[in-house]
Amino acid sequence: MRLTRVARVGAIVALLSMATTACVSESGAGANGEAGGNDNTSDSIEIMYGFTGPGSDKFQASLADFAETEGIDIQFSPTPDFNSLINTRVQGNDLPDIAIFPQPGVMASIASTGALADLSEVVDMADLEENVVSGALAAGAVEGTQYAVPLMINVKSVVFYPKPAWESAGYEAPATLDELDTLTKDIAATGTTPWCLGLESGAATGWPATDWLENLLLAQQGVATYDQWVQHEIPFDDPVVIEAAGTMEELLLTEGHVNGGRSAIAANNFATAANPMFEEAPGCFMYRQGNFVAEEGGFPAEVVSDLDTRVGIFPMPGLTPEDKPVLGGGDLAALFSGDNEAAQKVLQFITADGFGDEWAQQSGFISPRSDFDPANYPNEVTAQIAQLAYDSTAFVFDGSDQMPGAVGSGSFWREMTAWVSGTQELPATLANIEASWPAS
Amino acid sequence: MVSKVVIAALAVIAGVGGTVILFWALNKVAEAFPPKAQERIKPYLFILPAFLAISLYLIYPALNTVVYSFANARSTSFVGLSNYRELLQSPSFQSTLFNTLLWIVVVPVATIVVGLLVATLADRLGPRGEKSAKTLIFLPMAISAVGAGTIWRFVYASNPPGQQQVGLLNAVVVAVGGEPISWLQLSEGRLNSFLLMAILLWVQAGFAMVLLSAAIKGVPVDTLEAARIDGAGEGKVFLRIVVPQIRGTIITVFITVLIGVMKTFDIVYVMTNGNFNTNIIAVDFYNQLFTNGNTGYAAAIVVMLMVAIIPIMVYQVRQFRVQEDQR
Numbered sequence: 001m002r003l004t005r006v007a008r009v010g011a012i013v014a015l016l017s018m019a020t021t022a023c024v025s026e027s028g029a030g031a032n033g034e035a036g037g038n039d040n041t042s043d044s045i046e047i048m049y050g051f052t053g054p055g056s057d058k059f060q061a062s063l064a065d066f067a068e069t070e071g072i073d074i075q076f077s078p079t080p081d082f083n084s085l086i087n088t089r090v091q092g093n094d095l096p097d098i099a100i101f102p103q104p105g106v107m108a109s110i111a112s113t114g115a116l117a118d119l120s121e122v123v124d125m126a127d128l129e130e131n132v133v134s135g136a137l138a139a140g141a142v143e144g145t146q147y148a149v150p151l152m153i154n155v156k157s158v159v160f161y162p163k164p165a166w167e168s169a170g171y172e173a174p175a176t177l178d179e180l181d182t183l184t185k186d187i188a189a190t191g192t193t194p195w196c197l198g199l200e201s202g203a204a205t206g207w208p209a210t211d212w213l214e215n216l217l218l219a220q221q222g223v224a225t226y227d228q229w230v231q232h233e234i235p236f237d238d239p240v241v242i243e244a245a246g247t248m249e250e251l252l253l254t255e256g257h258v259n260g261g262r263s264a265i266a267a268n269n270f271a272t273a274a275n276p277m278f279e280e281a282p283g284c285f286m287y288r289q290g291n292f293v294a295e296e297g298g299f300p301a302e303v304v305s306d307l308d309t310r311v312g313i314f315p316m317p318g319l320t321p322e323d324k325p326v327l328g329g330g331d332l333a334a335l336f337s338g339d340n341e342a343a344q345k346v347l348q349f350i351t352a353d354g355f356g357d358e359w360a361q362q363s364g365f366i367s368p369r370s371d372f373d374p375a376n377y378p379n380e381v382t383a384q385i386a387q388l389a390y391d392s393t394a395f396v397f398d399g400s401d402q403m404p405g406a407v408g409s410g411s412f413w414r415e416m417t418a419w420v421s422g423t424q425e426l427p428a429t430l431a432n433i434e435a436s437w438p439a440s
Numbered sequence: 441m442v443s444k445v446v447i448a449a450l451a452v453i454a455g456v457g458g459t460v461i462l463f464w465a466l467n468k469v470a471e472a473f474p475p476k477a478q479e480r481i482k483p484y485l486f487i488l489p490a491f492l493a494i495s496l497y498l499i500y501p502a503l504n505t506v507v508y509s510f511a512n513a514r515s516t517s518f519v520g521l522s523n524y525r526e527l528l529q530s531p532s533f534q535s536t537l538f539n540t541l542l543w544i545v546v547v548p549v550a551t552i553v554v555g556l557l558v559a560t561l562a563d564r565l566g567p568r569g570e571k572s573a574k575t576l577i578f579l580p581m582a583i584s585a586v587g588a589g590t591i592w593r594f595v596y597a598s599n600p601p602g603q604q605q606v607g608l609l610n611a612v613v614v615a616v617g618g619e620p621i622s623w624l625q626l627s628e629g630r631l632n633s634f635l636l637m638a639i640l641l642w643v644q645a646g647f648a649m650v651l652l653s654a655a656i657k658g659v660p661v662d663t664l665e666a667a668r669i670d671g672a673g674e675g676k677v678f679l680r681i682v683v684p685q686i687r688g689t690i691i692t693v694f695i696t697v698l699i700g701v702m703k704t705f706d707i708v709y710v711m712t713n714g715n716f717n718t719n720i721i722a723v724d725f726y727n728q729l730f731t732n733g734n735t736g737y738a739a740a741i742v743v744m745l746m747v748a749i750i751p752i753m754v755y756q757v758r759q760f761r762v763q764e765d766q767r
Binding site for chain 1: 513598599600601602603620622624625627709710712713715716727730731732733734
């Protein structure tokens, strides 16, 4: 009796499983050549992006007038979980018209499915090649085809210091890595920890440590080796990486070099980690981080409102004083609806000269164009940071943002956290990251 | 706004009306058969829509997932058992499995113990005391797991030494003169996993308490009195008389909490995203699928979870049948 029932159930299951014989998907589903995967041609377009809060409001405001004049109806879809959501939408063939990627790696993997449109005929490439910071433009290209253009950039290799305390102590901005090392040791000798460092960032804990490693590797080895490392043409645990990590260890992880001690780094939130700098007796003198930390939510409110007098900056130095490599990031706008005129106009608008003036004035925006009028920036500090990008000898995109998700948003963050907090040795850390690189 | 209300109303009307029409039509189809056959066919016809829906949304995806677990990351070609082999051989997945096992063993037992404790003790209070105690314990059930995670974030939060401690635990530690500890990063002895389990326990204890309290109140008072007359102490009364008589409820609660634990995702994802050795299966699945985009691994993980849950479901169905027979 039981047997016949089991047999019946088994038969039904077998029947249904035969229905799934066409079970593996064809690669390139949804590919549409140069026109992109979305065939929406109306004036009603959707822009999907990954930053929320005040930045999102300012972005929408920056497009409001243009959309009204041109008669375009823009539906904005901000989301804090952009990477997961864009992958879901691509797989589900529910594509937006324009997507603004915070990570070129994600953009590249979606471009390889054929869902993005070639932008070389859509935007004025000659103008962009001349005026946009070249590293930012290059980050939007995949194997020679331009799939995305930068909306805005941020600079990550900036060192902040508390201006009043710094100047009264008589310190000077170092011009080379060696000078930075000496300065670190000098400050440590006075009994104050020279650096502040915080890795905590919820599910993304560990990314500031990856920025440090990338910055040092870039400074020590130059752009070519850096690119090889990011593209996995050299292994992750190559000797040059070990050397950069060694410098990081010397600067940051030596006893007495970081505020709070080595064991507190991983639990220290990255946005507020620099705050001891601004106390009467500074808890540290230097904080290397991206420019976005100098806004509300990061530095204390009274510092942010008085940025130019309270905060000074210098760029992370290279090997020699002439070396000015800059590590940065940004948001890249890509087009899914290649044939949509409204979307094309929006892309032309945001990459053209003159975009972003009001946004920059409200802070939170650095233009990728070197011909942007620096008077638009709300304070000296932001203008100086923007100038670092324009004057750089090489502007490269954040490495972990370019690596495949399994590494750049996964093992790289995790393993670096484990190493910095002292629970794992360096060789094992680098070997683990190397092992996690997906075999493509 | 108005258009959304209109669309919603139309959807309700279409949904309900459509279903009515569907069953009316199926009934008509059944009536086309001779009466004897009609009685046999009708049940199957009426079940048909629900069965189709379940097949489409439950059975087909499940089978598809099993098939994908034998395919590669982008599901474009078969790779046989290599997904399973690679996962089971990787130390991080073994750690994930071990953590999940720890959760499975500890949380249901702890939930029942706490539930029993509160149920028994609240029973001794006066009616108002009992009500307020039970309400307080039950309140956390109303919060989502993410909300619970946010609340407990402020309990476990840690700031560098010298700065003011925002986290409750660390404030206490510093007040008695210690150094602040970053609790969620302490993976020695899997302490951080236990701290995360405490959150799930806090959320689930109310559920266990309510069911167990009802069961305890259903124990016949004569048996308790008889035991006390015979000289049994309170502990013996509880363990030898009360517990065996509420066995059925204890098992139900155990299984429900167990299944819930195996699916736990939000708490670990929100607090640590599986870092610091706290990873469990559901979080690993999410990361493999959405962060790494590796469909093969994600499918393999989920199939393993499904295989692990099947014995429990079989047991639960059997228990249910036994109870039905006893009615």
